[in-house]
Amino acid sequence: MDEGSVPVAEDPGRRRRVHGMLKLYYGLNEEGKAPEQPESLDPCDINGPHFDPELYLNKLRRECSLTELMDQETCMVRQIRSLDSDMQTLVYENYNKFISATDTIRKMKNDFKKMEDEMDCLSANMAAITEFSARISGTLQDQHAQITKLSGVHTLLRKLQFLFELPARLNKCLELQAYAQAVNTHRRARCVLQQYSHLPSFKGIQDDCHAIMDKLAQELRQKFRDGGSSAKDLSECVELLLQLDEPAEELCDKFLSHARSRLESDLQGLEAEIRPYPSTSATKDASVHGLSSTTAPGSPADGSPKNSSLPSPASNTDILEFIDRGCNEFVSSLCLVITSYQELFINHAQKGELASKNIPQMANGKLHVFVDDLAARYFMLVERRIQEEKGVGDNSLLVRALDRFHRRLQAVAKLLPGSAVPNKGTEIVIRAATERVKQYLSALQSFYMDSLTDVRQALATPRLSVAGTSVAGPASGRDAPTSLPELLSSLSASILNQIKSVLASVHLFTAKDITFSNKPYFKGEFCSQGVRESLVVSFIKFVCQSSRQFCETAGDKGGSTPPALLLLLSRLCLDYETSTISYILTLTDEQFLVQHHSPVTPVTTLCAEAREAAQKLLNHYVKVQGLIISQMLRKSVETRDWVNTIEPRNVRAVMKRVVEDTTSIDVQVGLLYEEGVRKAHSSDSSKRTFSVYSSSRQQARYAASYTPSAPMDTNLLSNIHKLFSERIDIFSSVEFNKVSVMTGIIKISLKTFLECVRLRTFGRYGLQQIQVDCHYLQMYLWRFVSDENLVHFLLDEIVGSAAHRCLDPAPMEQSVIEVICERG
Numbered sequence: 001m002d003e004g005s006v007p008v009a010e011d012p013g014r015r016r017r018v019h020g021m022l023k024l025y026y027g028l029n030e031e032g033k034a035p036e037q038p039e040s041l042d043p044c045d046i047n048g049p050h051f052d053p054e055l056y057l058n059k060l061r062r063e064c065s066l067t068e069l070m071d072q073e074t075c076m077v078r079q080i081r082s083l084d085s086d087m088q089t090l091v092y093e094n095y096n097k098f099i100s101a102t103d104t105i106r107k108m109k110n111d112f113k114k115m116e117d118e119m120d121c122l123s124a125n126m127a128a129i130t131e132f133s134a135r136i137s138g139t140l141q142d143q144h145a146q147i148t149k150l151s152g153v154h155t156l157l158r159k160l161q162f163l164f165e166l167p168a169r170l171n172k173c174l175e176l177q178a179y180a181q182a183v184n185t186h187r188r189a190r191c192v193l194q195q196y197s198h199l200p201s202f203k204g205i206q207d208d209c210h211a212i213m214d215k216l217a218q219e220l221r222q223k224f225r226d227g228g229s230s231a232k233d234l235s236e237c238v239e240l241l242l243q244l245d246e247p248a249e250e251l252c253d254k255f256l257s258h259a260r261s262r263l264e265s266d267l268q269g270l271e272a273e274i275r276p277y278p279s280t281s282a283t284k285d286a287s288v289h290g291l292s293s294t295t296a297p298g299s300p301a302d303g304s305p306k307n308s309s310l311p312s313p314a315s316n317t318d319i320l321e322f323i324d325r326g327c328n329e330f331v332s333s334l335c336l337v338i339t340s341y342q343e344l345f346i347n348h349a350q351k352g353e354l355a356s357k358n359i360p361q362m363a364n365g366k367l368h369v370f371v372d373d374l375a376a377r378y379f380m381l382v383e384r385r386i387q388e389e390k391g392v393g394d395n396s397l398l399v400r401a402l403d404r405f406h407r408r409l410q411a412v413a414k415l416l417p418g419s420a421v422p423n424k425g426t427e428i429v430i431r432a433a434t435e436r437v438k439q440y441l442s443a444l445q446s447f448y449m450d451s452l453t454d455v456r457q458a459l460a461t462p463r464l465s466v467a468g469t470s471v472a473g474p475a476s477g478r479d480a481p482t483s484l485p486e487l488l489s490s491l492s493a494s495i496l497n498q499i500k501s502v503l504a505s506v507h508l509f510t511a512k513d514i515t516f517s518n519k520p521y522f523k524g525e526f527c528s529q530g531v532r533e534s535l536v537v538s539f540i541k542f543v544c545q546s547s548r549q550f551c552e553t554a555g556d557k558g559g560s561t562p563p564a565l566l567l568l569l570s571r572l573c574l575d576y577e578t579s580t581i582s583y584i585l586t587l588t589d590e591q592f593l594v595q596h597h598s599p600v601t602p603v604t605t606l607c608a609e610a611r612e613a614a615q616k617l618l619n620h621y622v623k624v625q626g627l628i629i630s631q632m633l634r635k636s637v638e639t640r641d642w643v644n645t646i647e648p649r650n651v652r653a654v655m656k657r658v659v660e661d662t663t664s665i666d667v668q669v670g671l672l673y674e675e676g677v678r679k680a681h682s683s684d685s686s687k688r689t690f691s692v693y694s695s696s697r698q699q700a701r702y703a704a705s706y707t708p709s710a711p712m713d714t715n716l717l718s719n720i721h722k723l724f725s726e727r728i729d730i731f732s733s734v735e736f737n738k739v740s741v742m743t744g745i746i747k748i749s750l751k752t753f754l755e756c757v758r759l760r761t762f763g764r765y766g767l768q769q770i771q772v773d774c775h776y777l778q779m780y781l782w783r784f785v786s787d788e789n790l791v792h793f794l795l796d797e798i799v800g801s802a803a804h805r806c807l808d809p810a811p812m813e814q815s816v817i818e819v820i821c822e823r824g
Helices: 012-026 053-063 066-175 179-195 200-226 231-243 248-272 281-288 319-350 352-357 359-387 395-415 421-460 484-510 525-549 563-592 603-638 653-670 714-723 738-758 764-784 788-804 814-823
Strands: none
Touching: 053 066, 248 319, 248 359, 319 359, 319 395, 359 395, 359 421, 395 421, 395 484, 421 484, 421 525, 421 563, 484 525, 484 563, 525 563, 525 603, 563 603, 563 653, 603 653, 603 738, 653 738, 653 764, 738 764, 738 788, 764 788, 764 814
């Protein structure tokens, strides 16, 4: 096999190995650079530069055995052969490259020789050109000075010709209304005429030019006063007047005066849209009660908010149309005036010759005064129109109007940096939002009072029976709630729905697409103080305060407030303390992202206030119901002749009425409050059961007798009994359960009965009648109280007092009393 047929390219692995050997032979790394390694000084290192064969062989003979020496020789021979083979392969593979490199070097020598010849030719040509140029310059040297002199004379003649023709040129420009060309032409010649004004000919030209320019200035002033031209023509007119040394302050005043007349006409058009409210009570009521909805008696609300969207009676257009007109007419015109004014007196005055006259500062001050004056009048009209928005039905219209108002004022802020107009506009938006919150609070309060009126009407209708079922048939029209739980649920749901509806309406002020919602006020103070405190917290406090006011009107029968309303309101306030207040405030905080950086009313404070109101209402309810029953007992005692009465044969009707009313109150309270905790009944209170209400409710006949076993020393018995009995607090606060409420009512009733008995004198049969009545009350009243001993004690006191006041104390036998009561 010859050398050219070696299949080296077919083995990529071997090619890489050969290249690696080549790099290793020349001491190169993978990047083609010599590795920076310290040189080995070991003479026995066969790869080191200081290798000594003799020392290496001596070392091997000393350290290695014969077998190892032979292996070392075999390995070294193999490596030598491998290196020789690799070297031959490299030479074979790179032979063509070596030949190509030799040809390239030979060709480069030929190319460089040709380039040297061309450079020598170029150098000779450049020398010839330089010689010819020097000969031409020397030939034309004398004529060049003459040509320069003639050119100067020609230029002077042209200038003189321009000066002599200047008046005619200016008149021609005046006829063609080329005012800018005339001013520029005169400006070019003004310095020359001024310099040579001592010469008669130049003086005449100067006077003619001044007369022409005065006429031109008069025409420009008239054109500026008319103001009917385009903005570009007006800008050119002002710029030319300033170049003609017209007083800049006077021009500013004239421009602003002309603009004021147009803007004032826009303001007058807006003012015509605002008219005073008609002074009718219907309009006032409709605007104040914007949230209240017409409900049938007995239905404070049907659970869905009904917002009456009343159009503003003060204007033919709504608030959005009014703001649109103001923005499209007045604000747009104001922005156009600002832009034109700045272009005329500020931007142009900073260029060219006008820059040295310090016009922009003066003009900017006048513009700020002008804008602030007209904007103040515009803001006054906007605030008057906003104040007419009394109906709180649709808040989105007002928010959109305020957003558009605030958005358009930002154009003034961009055109006139440093102006107070945008900040004043933001203040108007803030005042409008604050006033809107107050209106919503007033509407919520009105809705709450209207709802209470509907509840009172529902309680006054004969739809509520003792058990809470309808006794008057189905309600005509809409179905009204027929029980206290339904009334409470309906009232609570309607109030909560109205609060949610109001929060949703107020939340429009903080919507993301509203420009002013990014202001710090609407991110902080409006949410915490405006909505949370001024609206939600104030309404909750109003509910508690208005509820407490029902406890302040007390007459002979507890005032004009229905007792059921007191009970319902107490439960409402208790529910608010338990869950509603926390829910409302949490909803408000989440919806408005309230940050409690400023002091806010804590939930615990509101809950404590609601619980206090609930406690006061429940105490007042107990007092009112107790006084109603007490009034019956008092009249029944005061209107009877207890000395000359007949022997009792039955229970008096008033006692039956007392039991019936107490039972009705027990059912009424049980509809809203839980049962409560009772003490264990005595073992002797269930000798006989009576099915009074249902098979599940039983009562026992008491075996205790009011007949003393010994001759009656009532003073001694009474005093000894009081020593070992607990003190009874008649008007103590009650707990929020049915048993506690009924105990309080019965304590008041029996205490009144006791005091009335102590003021009367009884005969034998009068005492026996009291015995019968007290036993009858004892049969039924023990089941309503938390501790039956309380009833026993008070009834014992009543019988004992009657016996003490009796002229002939002869008590009735207990068996006879039981028979009469059972028959009754």
